[in-house]
Amino acid sequence: MDKHNNKTNQSIYSNEKSGHKILMIIGALFFLISSPTLFVIPGEVRQGNYGVFAALIIPLIGIALMRFSWKMRQKFLFFGLTPLTPCPSIGQVGGQIGGRINIEKPWEKRKINVTLSCIHSYSTGSGDDRRSHSDILWQEHDKPIDRANGNTSTIEFAFDIPADCSTNGTHNGRGDIIWQVVVKGIISGKEFNRSWTLPVEKGTGLSSIVIPLAQKEAAHAAKIKQAETSIEQQIKTEKTATGLDILSDQGRNKSMSGGLIVFGSIFTSVGFFLFYQLIKSGDVPWIMPPVFSSIGLIIIGFGLFLLGRKLECKIIGDQVHTRRSLFGRQLYTRQGQLTSPDQIYLKSTMSSTSNGIKTEYMALYARVNVNDANGSTQQDIKLIEGIEGKAAGEAMKRKLIGFLQEDVIDDLNQELGV
Template identity: 25%
Template structure:
């Protein structure tokens, strides 16, 4: 049940200072600097006498800042003028070595003639270096984008959310059912493609705003001998990857984002059917099999403080193949599942709530099909008016699972049972991502060892990063052999061909084969459950007979096949 939340105006007031910092810095620093940079392109070069030059250092508790100072004299139309402006941006800073380099350069030219640039409309305005400091501009843009983006975004979200809350409250007072109170649950249901694109774009902008200034700082650090600073290049690389992902998401949204899912029945029914259809503007003959995944999920927060994050947990999930029928020059995609009667219903978004999502995916030329719909599902027991073959019973799904199992299990029939071989590099993508992630952590730890960071922090980062790398390498480089049948169960685990463990269990010690969830992973809005199959023993122990099974449907079919081929019962 939804909990009463605080006033939205508190969030609005909280966001106001953030927006003020970002917007204020934009209008009072960034934009004026850009305007002056353009204006100074028309300023006149004039000879001037440099009378003073120094580098002023401001000592701080955490770091020092520097400021190049100068005074000079010049004449315009017989009138003597004095100036002290060094660059476009004033004040002290430690972004790069601009202040130090300009101060040393001016000190070498002290009491000599230098070139300054004078405003032709006001001879009292002059500057020595009219070039824009891109590193400093990028540093300021970090605050503009991060503080301004977060602040303005929260303010807009507060206003939009307030309007939705008012509309929902009006429907509630009118005595309408819960699924009639939420505007986003109206039939047909809109895809989350647009919000997904905007969310990814916002995150990509924030990440790049924070990381891009490193490109201006790292070269100076490397030149000064701080080679480990090159690790910082990983952050702009991640930013580039986020931009690519945002472009891909945008192309998908432009191609399919306007799809509307018409539910049948509406709302989806716990203890009945969940189904519906939508139309995509692609010829029917060009469509491959479309994988559909229906999931009931719990969304909640874990951790506290800065470690607080939203987590999704799969309560129930089923996969299938969507049916396709031609509609003029397009294709109608439909799905249909039977849902157990013991699952939680949809709830309004809160700090801890349940929701239902159906996802469609298929590889296509150009942007792949990837659509997600969040829908209302309640315990009405209703059935579909146009129900056909259930999506999880589609013949193409059974064939797909058989092909996947053939590739994964490498099953070979024996006179007394079956032999399985799980090869190296199973599900490699996730492991490679883990290796990169762990290497970043370990690299950060290495950087800390060579800096003034606390030793325990360097140890923790190195330990976590190294552990992730070792674990992922083990998962990539091990193979597993299983023989099971009338003579029992025999297993071998090898790493790069070297035997590290073997087990033998007599057939009379085996009770049954059982399916066990071994975790889950999330890519975008799609959550994939991972399973293993264990043989439960009479002494309470167990022995692994199959692993790396992705998806409940695939795992259930694997359990059925292994029970049939080995002769052991299944739970």
């Protein structure tokens, strides 16, 4: 048993504990600072100055923030403080990180998901240019133990942590390493979404919370099934008389491409505005307009490429053929010899983070032999692209390798006359 389990575990309250208070203070400041304008408005209206109503925007924003804060408080109190007791008391990177969460609602059948993330939090720039960043270095999802505890209910979780993950004690770069657990689900008919920051250190200690083997196997099987269903929806595959056709169709990953186009448009608009200011007054440094415009146009171009790209792959015998097109226009083709499943590998090409969940976009490549004027050389050919989620990418890899192995067995049976 880990030595930390012998210590008195202190409860950790969720990061959302004081969020509504901060919002209430900001809203109150907005309202109080702008409230004197409310006494000026009647006199201005009598004089026909109706533009004074624009001054209502700031107090209305304050009222809206306070109202939203009150709703946040009601939602927070609905579930209670939800203290988390870590187990072990200090999470072990190289061992396990676990904990128990008490919820002041009776147990009922419900779907709860737990996400544990290792986050690198750091800042760049200084003064007005100071920016905060959060990069997810490692993340895992699981189904917790969800059980009754008298008139309340308890959620328990335990994750196996790779030894090569970082902690503040082993991190040498700028910023901090934060380990955060997020629990989401529907409890008593309302959305539950809370997060806790956990203390961690290097170690091999284990949690006293033991996830039943049957639950682990069921969760693993559910993840595989979900990944296989996802890849069926994302990538079109069809067995033919000559082999296998795979289509990474145009118009997928719209959230990623759309976000890039919007982000690039903002940069480009700022660049054009700076060009206008430079021509009009000359007060803008000449380097800024082309820099902003160029960055924006590059981002827009990449977003349009993601939106309009299509990759077709055909496997015929021991030959693989791919064709790249953009908005229906063919750009190039590739061909090579594919004889072994060992030539297939999975690679992460992009990633995005939304609501604390990291999504990786995967691509499958083949290291193939290509005959050219210089003889036979090895090249990496992209076979499938834009797979949303690492698990879906691994499912597609298994599917493709399974086809290649079947093909090898069929060829062997033909040679043996079976």
